[in-house]
Amino acid sequence: MSERRFFRVLIAVVLLMPLSGFAQQRGPATLRIAAAADLQPVLPALLTQFEQQTHIHAEASFQSSATLATQIIDGAPFDLFLAADLSFPQRVIAAGRAEETQPIPYARGTLVLWTRSDSGIATLSIDTLRDPALKTIAIANPEHAPYGRAAQDALQHLGLYDTLRPKLVIAENIAQAAQYADSGNAQVGLISLTSALTPRLRASGRFIRLPAHAYLPILQGAVVIRSSPGSAVAHRFLDFLAQPAVRQSLAAQGLEPAR
Amino acid sequence: MDLQALWLSLRLAATTTLVLLAIGIPLAYWLASARTRLRPIVEAITTLPILLPPTVLGFYLLVLLGPHTAVGRLTARVLGHPLAFSFSGLVVGSVLYSLPFAVQPLAAGFRSVDTALLEQARLLGAGRLRTLISVLLPLSTHSVIAAAALCFTHTVGEFGVVLMIGGDIPGATRTLSIAIYDQVQEFSYAAANRTSLLLIGVAALALVLLYARRSSSGAANA
Numbered sequence: 001m002s003e004r005r006f007f008r009v010l011i012a013v014v015l016l017m018p019l020s021g022f023a024q025q026r027g028p029a030t031l032r033i034a035a036a037a038d039l040q041p042v043l044p045a046l047l048t049q050f051e052q053q054t055h056i057h058a059e060a061s062f063q064s065s066a067t068l069a070t071q072i073i074d075g076a077p078f079d080l081f082l083a084a085d086l087s088f089p090q091r092v093i094a095a096g097r098a099e100e101t102q103p104i105p106y107a108r109g110t111l112v113l114w115t116r117s118d119s120g121i122a123t124l125s126i127d128t129l130r131d132p133a134l135k136t137i138a139i140a141n142p143e144h145a146p147y148g149r150a151a152q153d154a155l156q157h158l159g160l161y162d163t164l165r166p167k168l169v170i171a172e173n174i175a176q177a178a179q180y181a182d183s184g185n186a187q188v189g190l191i192s193l194t195s196a197l198t199p200r201l202r203a204s205g206r207f208i209r210l211p212a213h214a215y216l217p218i219l220q221g222a223v224v225i226r227s228s229p230g231s232a233v234a235h236r237f238l239d240f241l242a243q244p245a246v247r248q249s250l251a252a253q254g255l256e257p258a259r
Numbered sequence: 260m261d262l263q264a265l266w267l268s269l270r271l272a273a274t275t276t277l278v279l280l281a282i283g284i285p286l287a288y289w290l291a292s293a294r295t296r297l298r299p300i301v302e303a304i305t306t307l308p309i310l311l312p313p314t315v316l317g318f319y320l321l322v323l324l325g326p327h328t329a330v331g332r333l334t335a336r337v338l339g340h341p342l343a344f345s346f347s348g349l350v351v352g353s354v355l356y357s358l359p360f361a362v363q364p365l366a367a368g369f370r371s372v373d374t375a376l377l378e379q380a381r382l383l384g385a386g387r388l389r390t391l392i393s394v395l396l397p398l399s400t401h402s403v404i405a406a407a408a409l410c411f412t413h414t415v416g417e418f419g420v421v422l423m424i425g426g427d428i429p430g431a432t433r434t435l436s437i438a439i440y441d442q443v444q445e446f447s448y449a450a451a452n453r454t455s456l457l458l459i460g461v462a463a464l465a466l467v468l469l470y471a472r473r474s475s476s477g478a479a480n481a
Contacts, residue, residue, distance in 0.1 A: 007404070014411070017273035032428065040445050061427045062441070071426045074325045075341035175444045182446060200446045 031058035031233045032077060034068040036084035036220065037140075037173035038109055038147060038192035042253045043082075050240050056233050064173035066144035072097055072225060079230030080237060084109060084174070085146035086221040093223060099231060103221025105258035106241050107250055110193035111150045111215060114178070114207040119187050124208055128188065129160055137167050138186035140174040146218055147174040151190035154214040181205075193254030219258055261454065263430050264438040271346070271434060272414040275353040279410045280403070282354070283361030288391050290362065291369035302366075309359045317423025320352050324424065344426040349434075352420045360409040368402025369395050405469060412465045416458065 035043050040062040047058040061068070061078075065088040072078055073095040081098075083089045089103035113128070115121050121128055128134060140148030148170070155161040169185075171177035174192050181189030182201060196207040222241075224234040240246060247257050290302055308316060324342040325331045335341045342348040372395055380390045396403065418436040425432030427441065435454055442451035 014273045014276065014407075017270050037444070059429045061429070061433075062444070063427060071344060074321065074343055075335065076344040076426045077340060077428065077431070173444075179444050179446065198446070 029056045029230075029233060031056055031079050031230045031237055032228075033058060033060040033080045033082060033234075033237070034072060034076070034078040035060045035062050035082045036065045036068070037062045037145065037175035038084050038194050038220075038255075039082060040175045041194045041198045042250065042255065046241075046246065046249075049246075050237060053240070054236060056236070058233075058237065062173075062175060064141065064144035064148075065146055066141075067173070077228070078225050079228040080222065080224055080234035082106065082220070082222050083146070084218065084220050085149075086219055088146075089221040089223040092225075097226055098223035099226050100223050103223055104238060105219050106222050106238065107220045107255035108258050109147065109150075109218035109220055110254060110256065111147060111154060111190060111210045111218065112193050112196045112207040113188055113210060114181055114191050114196050114201065114205055115188045116181065116184055116205040119184070119205075121187070124188075124206055126158065126208070126211070129155075129158070129164065134187055135167060136169055136186040136188075137164060138169050138171055138177040138180035138189035138191070140177045140190075141170050141172055145171075145173050145177075146220075147190075147192050148177070150215040150218050153216060154190070154210050157214040195254075197252075197254045220255070261433075261435070261438040261442075261450075264433050264435045264454075265457070267346075267430065267433065268415050268435040271349055271353060272411045274350050275357060275414045276407050276410040278350065278354050279357055279361040280407060283358070283365050283406060284391075284396070284403075287362050287365030287369055288387075288395065290366045305362045306359045308356050313356065313417070313419025314423060316352065316356055317420045320348075320355070320420070320424050324348060324351070343424050344428060344432060346431055349421060349425055349432055352424050353414045353417060356417060356420050357410045357413045360413050361406045364402045364406040364409065365399070368399030368405075372398045401473060404472065408465045408469050412462050415461060 033043070039060070043060050043062075047060060051057055065083040065085060068078075068081060069083070069088040069091050072081055072092050081089055081092055083103070086103045086105070089098065092098045093101060093103070113124065113126070115124055115128075129137070139151040142148040142152040152161065155164055169180055171180055175195065177189050178191040178195035178201065180186040181191060182204060190210070193209070195201055222238060224231050224238070228234070241250075251257065286305065290298060290305075321343055322328065323330055324334065326335065326341060331341065338345075338347065342351060376394055376398070377390060380394045385393065416436060417434070418440070421432065421434050421437055422440070425434070425437065427433050427437050433441070435458060439451050439454045439458075442448075442454065
């Protein structure tokens with residue numbers, strides 16, 4: 001009998017649940033950001049800071065720049081696109097989904113070679129990549145992620161790409177590449193400086209910067225999505241990103257000023 | 260724990276389950292009673308999502324619901340926003356993805372009802388709808404509950420379709436399974452562990468309740 005009552009309550013709860021959803025509509029002053037995965041370690045703290053300054057609530061989705069650009073072009077409800085390069089915002093512009101005619105550069109990224117302290121690599125240098133004992137290297141997908149493209153460029157520039165190709169493990173985005181290396185499943189990773197500078201990765205490993213001449217600068221561009229409900233707020237966030245104090249804190253976390 | 264994602268997953272699963280019961284019961288009734296050559300074809304189509312990779316479903320839905328097709332433009336005009344990357348879009352995807360989990364147990368339940376009872380109902384003047392409501396459904400409550408529980412838990416555990424058509428938007432399409440993917444990616448292993456344990460708990464509880472009910476009713480029938 002009590003079992004029957006339990007099932008009745010369960011069924012009633014399940015029946016009522018779909019009706020409750022429409023109560024939680026978002027206010028007009030919410031900012032929805034499509035953010036490149038290299039911003040995952042950096043952006044949440046900035047959003048909190050922005051909310052304290054302006055009382056505007058902001059939320060971010062982190063994926064590779066290509067995935068986000070495709071979603072925006074297909075109509076995903078974002079107000080602002082913070083990409084990891086200029087080509088993906090340009091695609092959004094070409095599709096008529098952006099307010100700007102040119103992406104606004106907001107930062108410059110840095111590519112690093114990272115390894116766990118317990119990976120058995122004694123001294124980390126570019127020569128580590130030439131070591132036949134090296135078995136796996138995590139990079140982001142060069143087609144989807146600007147950092148992946150930079151990693152491919154750098155390996156090609158160093159003349160290592162063809163030999164290392166069988167050893168590459170490809171992550172969907174740069175945060176996942178860092179995760180492959182941090183979890184020890186890949187021996188080294190070509191990841192973003194933003195990930196390498198997080199307390200977690202600082203504690204578990206070490207890194208070297210790749211020579212800047214080995215890859216094209218990772219200039220990161222932003223566009224405001226055309227006729228999105230939060231486009232005015234998106235402009236305020238871009239102004240916030242340009243504040244000297246914010247630029248300084250970005251630089252300390254691995255994102256140099258764009259100019 | 261991402262409470263927003265938990266709530267979203269539960270809401271999505273409940274909505275999907277209700278829609279699937281509404282579609283699945285008539286469909287399963289037809290599959291259990293139809294004698295046409297069309298039946299195996301319809302049955303194959305409804306079972307297809309079990310065998311297909313979620314990416315196939317996600318890909319076609321994304322194209323179909325997007326702004327480049329008439330269907331996509333029409334729904335965007337009616338709803339005021341595109342169906343992809345929204346909660347309603349996830350419901351459409353989940354309904355297709357979990358369809359076999361509703362239809363299979365329901366059709367099996369309806370088929371196991373003694374045909375003599377159905378003939379008696381017909382002789383007493385009951386139409387098809389009356390037979391379904393007064394005879395078939397009361398005799399297959401276990402199958403209805405099994406179908407509902409499977410649809411619910413399968414939707415809570417869905418990943419690929421949600422990732423492809425949802426776009427990981429907090430509060431709208433970031434379900435629990437997507438939240439775990441994000442948590443792993445941002446090195447929050449402790450948070451990912453808590454969320455994962457919760458999902459294991461939900462699935463295990465649903466199965467235990469299901470099997471407990473089956474065995475207790477089996478004893479009652481014996």
